[in-house]
Amino acid sequence: MQITGEQTFTPLITAFCCNWCSYAGADLAGTSRLAYPAEVRIIKVPCSCRINPLFVLRAFQKGADGVIICGCHPGDCHYIMGNYYARRRMTLLFSLLDFMGIERGRTHLEWVSAAEGAKFAATMSGFAENIHKLGKNRRLEDLRCKSS
Amino acid sequence: MQEQLRILAGKMLADGRAARVLGWKRTDFETAPEPSFFTAQDDLSELVYNKYCAANLSGFMIGAGKRDGVTVVFLKPCDTYSFNQLVKEHQIDRAKAYVVGVSCGGNAKVEEMEDVGWLERCLVCTKHDHVVYDELVLDESLSRPEAQDRFGGVTRLEGLQSLERYEFWQGELSTCIRCNACRNVCPACNCKKCVFDSAKYDTAAKANVTTFEEQLFHIIRAYHVAGRCTDCGECARVCPQDIKLQLLNRKIIKDINELYGEFQAGQDTETLGPLTAFNADTDAEPSIVHTRG
Ligand code: SF4
Ligand code: SF4
Numbered sequence: 284m285q286i287t288g289e290q291t292f293t294p295l296i297t298a299f300c301c302n303w304c305s306y307a308g309a310d311l312a313g314t315s316r317l318a319y320p321a322e323v324r325i326i327k328v329p330c331s332c333r334i335n336p337l338f339v340l341r342a343f344q345k346g347a348d349g350v351i352i353c354g355c356h357p358g359d360c361h362y363i364m365g366n367y368y369a370r371r372r373m374t375l376l377f378s379l380l381d382f383m384g385i386e387r388g389r390t391h392l393e394w395v396s397a398a399e400g401a402k403f404a405a406t407m408s409g410f411a412e413n414i415h416k417l418g419k420n421r422r423l424e425d426l427r428c429k430s431s
Numbered sequence: 432m433q434e435q436l437r438i439l440a441g442k443m444l445a446d447g448r449a450a451r452v453l454g455w456k457r458t459d460f461e462t463a464p465e466p467s468f469f470t471a472q473d474d475l476s477e478l479v480y481n482k483y484c485a486a487n488l489s490g491f492m493i494g495a496g497k498r499d500g501v502t503v504v505f506l507k508p509c510d511t512y513s514f515n516q517l518v519k520e521h522q523i524d525r526a527k528a529y530v531v532g533v534s535c536g537g538n539a540k541v542e543e544m545e546d547v548g549w550l551e552r553c554l555v556c557t558k559h560d561h562v563v564y565d566e567l568v569l570d571e572s573l574s575r576p577e578a579q580d581r582f583g584g585v586t587r588l589e590g591l592q593s594l595e596r597y598e599f600w601q602g603e604l605s606t607c608i609r610c611n612a613c614r615n616v617c618p619a620c621n622c623k624k625c626v627f628d629s630a631k632y633d634t635a636a637k638a639n640v641t642t643f644e645e646q647l648f649h650i651i652r653a654y655h656v657a658g659r660c661t662d663c664g665e666c667a668r669v670c671p672q673d674i675k676l677q678l679l680n681r682k683i684i685k686d687i688n689e690l691y692g693e694f695q696a697g698q699d700t701e702t703l704g705p706l707t708a709f710n711a712d713t714d715a716e717p718s719i720v721h722t723r724g
Contacts (some may be wrong), residue, residue, distance in 0.1 A: 336654050337626065338690055340647050357711060367709035374717040375686055375706075379650060381720050382588065382682045384597025392717040422597050425643035427633065 294414045298407065299338065301331045304396045305353030305359035307353040311400030313404075318417045319404040320411040321350075323344070332365035338374045343423040349414040350391050353403070356394040366394070385422050388413045405428065432533065432570045433480040438504060439531065439568065441472050443503050449529060450500025453491055454520040462541045466491060472506075480505070485538035485550060487665050489523075490618035491511035496524035504528055507535040509558040511617040512661040512697030518563070519700040520681035522621060536573030540668075549678060552664025554579040562698060581662070585681050604645040606672045610639035613666035613676055619656040619696075626651070630662070653679035658687060658706040661697040690715055 300306040306327050312319060328334055331354025352373060360366040365367045370392070377390045393406045443449035456467035457477045457697050464479050466486045487510045495502040500567045506514055512531060517523040532630065537553035554576055561567065580586075588596055614620050614627065627634050627648060638644040653660075653676070660680045667677040687705045691714070694705050 319605075337651060340650060344643055344647065364709065364711075367707070367711055367714065370714055370717065371691070371706055371709055374690065374715060374719060377717045377720045378655060378723075379654060379679070379682060382564050382679075383600045383646065383650065384593050384595070387721055388595060390717075399634055407447060423643060423646060424641070425638075425718070426641040427638060427643075 292415065292418060292419050294322050294411065294413055294419075296320070296351065296407075297324045297342040297347040298323050298359045299328050299331070299334050299350070299352045300325050300395075301333075301354040301361075301366075302327055302329050303330075303420045304355035304359065305395075307397035308353070308395040308399045308403040310352065312404040313337055313400075315400045317404040320405040321400060322411060330360065330362050330365040331369035331426065332362075332372070334369060334373075336372070339376065341421070343389075344425040344429060345428055346420075346424075348389070348417070348420040349410060351390075351407070351410050352393075353393045353395045353406070356396055380423075385406060386417050388417050389420060389423075432568060433478070435568050436480050436531070436533065437475045437478050439566075440469065440475055440478060440503060443529065444470070444472050444475075447478070448501060449503045449504050450498070451495070452478070453488050453495060453502055453504040455480060455486065455488075455505075456479045458658045460544050461547055462539070462544050464601070468495070480533065482536060482539045483546075485541075485668060487513055487556040487616075487618060487663050489517055490621065492523045493517060493621055494562075495716075496522075496527045498527075501527055501529050502532060505531050505533050506561065507533055508561050508563070509535070509556065509661070509663050511561045511563045512558055513663050514697070515563050515698035516659055516661055517618060519697075529566070530561075530564045532564035532567040532569075534568070534573045534574070536570075537575045538668075548574050550664065550668055552662070552667065555579050555583075557581065582681060582685050584675070584678050585685050588678065588682075601642060602652065603674050604643060604649055605647050607637070607649070607674060608672060609645075609648065610671060610683040612669045612671065613674075614652055614666055616665045616669045617656060617660075618663065618665070619661070619718070620652070638689055649676075649679060652676075653683060656680070657683045658694070659685065659696050661695070690719070 339350050348410045355367045373392050381387050391410055440452040452469040455464040457479045458465050462483050463485050486664055489506050491508050518525050538550045540548050540550045691705045
């Protein structure tokens with residue numbers, strides 16, 4: 284056996300999608316047969332404001348290299364204003380993570396409606412590409428959760 | 432002042448207006464008085480007030496409000512902000528508190544029982560007046576250290592590269608022993624059940640193989656009080672490892688001020704907090720983190 288040191292990096296990306304817009308947008312991307320990276324794992328949440336900072340950190344702990352949050356466009360929230368709260372929360376969280384030296388590109392928020400299958404696919408492709416460039420998540424990793 | 436407080440407390444207890452007095456009690460060490468409830472007039476000789484009375488008593492008023500009768504509590508100007516914030520969050524029963532505002536000339540930083548100068552929070556203090564009180568006991572002769580820029584430390588860190596910031600925080604946080612003192616002392620941190628007591632999520636104690644647990648604890652500790660932290664400085668004061676916890680709290684406060692308008696938690700009991708409000712039209716998108724530099 285030879286150790287070449289060459290390994291292909293397959294990132295793990297967690298996408299939190301709200302039930303009403305973004306998850307439906309992902310569905311549309313699927314039914315429209317639009318390709319987006321397989322490394323994106325979607326977690327459905329009732330609303331973008333359901334996402335607690337712990338969810339984001341937990342995803343990193345469990346091995347995610349990037350976390351993206353998708354919700355209804357401002358003004359279109361199924362619960363009227365959930366995404367406005369989420370917007371403030373995530374802005375402060377992303378800024379705090381940046382302040383602590385976690386790479387900025389590892390977190391992202393994008394508004395995707397149920398009609399935007401193409402935008403969903405493009406957003407995921409773009410985000411995955413950035414994570415490829417950033418490489419493995421080292422600064423927010425939990426060795427206890429690593430199998431290899 | 433100490434004498435005035437003893438007399439006032441004695442009167443309140445004697446005529447039955449108060450069931451107990453919450454103040455600072457003498458201990459074996461002059462530099463370490465401890466928070467204590469006084470119910471008997473005879474014990475009041477143990478009540479002290481000096482620059483070592485740094486403990487913010489507001490948090491104890493949550494429990495005191497659940498007991499019968501009125502509690503007299505001594506609060507320094509900065510402590511009154513915490514008190515107000517807790518009233519706003521319906522944690523303190525205002526009707527059961529008799530707030531005595533006391534003058535403050537800054538608190539001493541104590542290391543190994545020795546007085547080693549001023550507490551950091553007192554060097555940047557802007558909270559000079561009591562925002563809530565029933566009575567004031569003032570001492571005009573007390574003067575404070577001259578105030579420095581509260582956000583100076585945050586701004587300096589913001590100016591570093593991402594990796595430098597990461598290394599700075601690794602240096603700070605890796606020394607954390609997870610004693611939880613910072614969480615326990617915080618008046619805003621008052622959930623009955625805390626995720627960091629959960630044995631199920633490996634979050635209850637320091638992990639010796641990884642840095643994640645410290646980051647998780649500290650990100651959530653700071654974030655959980657976002658918009659509610661009055662910057663009372665108790666967390667940084669009690670940390671046995673002298674970790675600069677105030678930088679995390681103040682980063683959030685600075686962001687809030689810059690993005691959503693100046694806000695001081697505990698200033699009043701009505702204004703909506705920055706995270707319980709929003710502005711549909713003008714709020715920035717999270718991507719602003721990329722462009723702010
Ligand atoms: S008080 Fe200091 S050492 Fe204790 S848990 Fe908090 S940061 Fe860690
Ligand atoms: S986080 Fe620290 S400064 Fe803020 S309210 Fe709690 S103890 Fe005070």
